[in-house]
Amino acid sequence: MALLRSAQNILSPVLAPAGYVYSSVMACRAKLYNKDSLVRFKPACPCISVGNIGSGGSGKTPVSGWLLAWAERQGMHSVLLSRGYGANPSKLPYLVTAESPVEESGDEPLMLATENPYARVVVDPVRKRSGKWATDQFKPDLMVLDDGFQHMAVQRDLDFVLMTPDDFTDGWNKVIPRGTWREGKNGLKRADVFFVKSPVDDFNSMKDLIKDRLGKYKKPVFQFNLKAEGLKFLNGGETLQFGNEKYMLVSGIGKPEQFSRDCMNFMGQKPCEHMIFKDHHPYSSQDVSSIREKSEKVGAAKIICTPKDAVKLRRLGCDDFYTIDLCVEFKESIFFDGTEPCNFERWWSCDRLELAYKSRNKNSKL
Template identity: 55%
Template sequence: MITKTQKILGPALTPLGKAYGTVMGVRSRMYGRGTFSRFDPECPCVSVGNIGSGGSGKTPLAGWLLDWALSQGLAPALLSRGYGASPGKLPYLVKPESPVQEAGDEPLMLAIEHPGAKVVVDPVRIRSASWLSRYYSPGLFILDDGFQHLAMRRDLDLVLLTPEDVGEGWNRVIPCGTWRESVKALHRADVFLIKGPAHEFDDMGDALVRRLERFGKPVFQFALKPASLRRLAGRETRPSLAGPYLLVSGVGDPVQLERTVNSFMGRPAVDHVVFKDHHAFGGDDVSVIRKAAKSAGAKEIVCTPKDAVKLKGLGTDDFWTFNIDLEFERSLFFDGTDPVPFDRWWNLERINLDNRK
């Protein structure tokens, strides 16, 4: 999300953003020309990444792809750089019982929710891919946050955009915005996906055409839909909660999360305690949360699945978190293709070995 400071200092920061974008563009061209070598995995590889930073839904979409691959018998493996992780050795195979301090919050969440897949943390993803190929013979690599990771060849680049990316954040490269590369980088994308409700996607129609038609790639909408609630400890689940509740989050886009939760619960939280993305929760944080709940009159405390893996074990057995589904509804094609949602468009042919780049 673009900060107030970035908006105020935009004219002064724009030259720096252009310079950074130029450097990243040169890097991309050098990989494209073969100046820098690239690792070519033996199995198909799909990158799930973005042009900006945070809040675009990469992790839920990667999880959906893992489930799809498992349903196809592909033995998928997810390669994560492990933001915030401190593993004792590398590569680090994440297991459902792994300590969150070693695995990182998102890799651990994926390992818990998709136990049939291999989730590996290593900032050098060429190394983790080679290690997995040697010992586990995966059928599909999911390259998490991989759009800028050009050292590894991929079959498809799925690029996630936020509504802000298509709006006032368009082509605002750091430090004047959140983009990691300039707009020219989007020519490398094979598919665009935008997280948000179907009606917001419809409202963005003109902007989507204006911004993305030039690339000629399909654009899909998806939304994160809470399906039910579950206790952090035990197996208790509920379709919803009747009383006042407090929301806790440490995610990239807390505003969008709040809208999603409010819609699911049918009413707003009495308070929303916001921590920075990937916050490492501790006992003091739990005390702050409980104090906020008491002050607001909340009977229940609800957190995100990503935060749940860090809060669990800190005396939070009574907290609730969500079971999340992905819902695909809208799409936009620029080649005359009839609109179909992503989950109907996506199939084995998209990752055929004969279609490698």
């Protein structure tokens, strides 16, 4: 990531105009959808899009999982629509279960289906099609559009937009290929709720900057982070203490350096090794052999991977590997309408969801 950022800075005079063109194209596309010039699927139940303005590391999958768990607690039947990055489904739409081959389902949909067996996770790059199919098959009470901020072919009642601290500083309004943003800052006006994935102290120290960047949209901003409960073997079982043994990390995610920093905090020491694979890496038996050889060489007592890697490594005889048992934790907030600060769990309710759904239906009839 550091090398990429350095290259983008060096090539800024060349990349910035290309980013401007990309941003303009995305803005025109958004206008066409807003004017209903392009066909959209309109869900027959409340629909929440969980997406971001930049790429990777903003916590979309954990927040989507939190929504599925919340819906279950309310007695609601939920469906999540995923494009299934890296998936090769045997048919479309594809219903993901805990037993689905990861090659067919994709790693993130499989992780969500495994952790939320009460929800329906459906993979299809054409989400207008999967949305209609899921509605006909399951009659859901809630539809979650995973990674959906720029996917406007499915109409939503609420846009949850997730950001990282970098989005407010070095990454602000730097659109592909100049930076990691998928569209320009004007796209943020479509958001209904903002989330910032960061530690509490970092969020509080950035409040003035966040207010400066997002204040004009008058939408609530919630801080969240992933709280580690402990370690788990890949084959399941109860949560275990972190311990103080030497450990080695394995990851195939977008921001491995973030995983390494988090594990240093959890374990109280640096990993003795971090084997980094590309994002969504399809692990093989040869990879597992290499991991075990490296572990023996560096003297690691534990091999720890991310939850996303766990669903792939679990099927390759890695039951003795560990993964981090994580939960989403909301604490801080910023409101621009005089609302008393409170965390997202306290603010969020079925009434807010229903109000948004009724507002969409009312506006569509005008």
